[in-house]
Amino acid sequence: MEKILISACLLGQPVRYDGRSCPFKCSLIDLWQAKGLLVPVCPEMDGGLPVPRPPAEISPGGGPGVWAGTARVTTRQVDVTAFFIKGAQAALDKAVACGIKTALLKQKSPSCGSCRIYDGSFSRSLVAGMGVTTAFLRQNGIMVFGEDQINQLPQAIAHNK
Numbered sequence: 001m002e003k004i005l006i007s008a009c010l011l012g013q014p015v016r017y018d019g020r021s022c023p024f025k026c027s028l029i030d031l032w033q034a035k036g037l038l039v040p041v042c043p044e045m046d047g048g049l050p051v052p053r054p055p056a057e058i059s060p061g062g063g064p065g066v067w068a069g070t071a072r073v074t075t076r077q078v079d080v081t082a083f084f085i086k087g088a089q090a091a092l093d094k095a096v097a098c099g100i101k102t103a104l105l106k107q108k109s110p111s112c113g114s115c116r117i118y119d120g121s122f123s124r125s126l127v128a129g130m131g132v133t134t135a136f137l138r139q140n141g142i143m144v145f146g147e148d149q150i151n152q153l154p155q156a157i158a159h160n161k
């Protein structure tokens, strides 16, 4: 079975902006981890951002939609777009190096979100859209699912064969 790229925070690694993780408990995760199929990645750390770090969102007008290079990712004060693009490229490089065609990434994140992200107003409001890493991966033919879509992964992987 092919390997799967996964958000490191879903595996319990304390890489979130607030220094915490968001472990995703699921028998499929346990199975894939036991088989050594999961390749963790944290694009924001790989892009050079520290833990902890200020929360960031994709600016209003930047989404929803495919990352087109014109949107900005900002904290309340600072443009951090370059860090997010660097991290997205690192995630893509890792996926390509491992022959990965499928990813399971954390919903709502401005990097990893695949269906819903925060709207850039820092008011906890969600909009349809995807994070920078998800957009990079999808633009390069890698299927990305959120953790709430994990049951779709086995079928997607079977189709890759």
Ligand code: SF4
Residues within 6 Å of the ligand: 007, 008, 009, 010, 015, 016, 017, 041, 042, 043, 044, 045, 106, 109, 111, 112
């Ligand atoms: Fe998790 Fe992705 Fe955010 Fe890193 S960038 S903390 S892997 S959601």
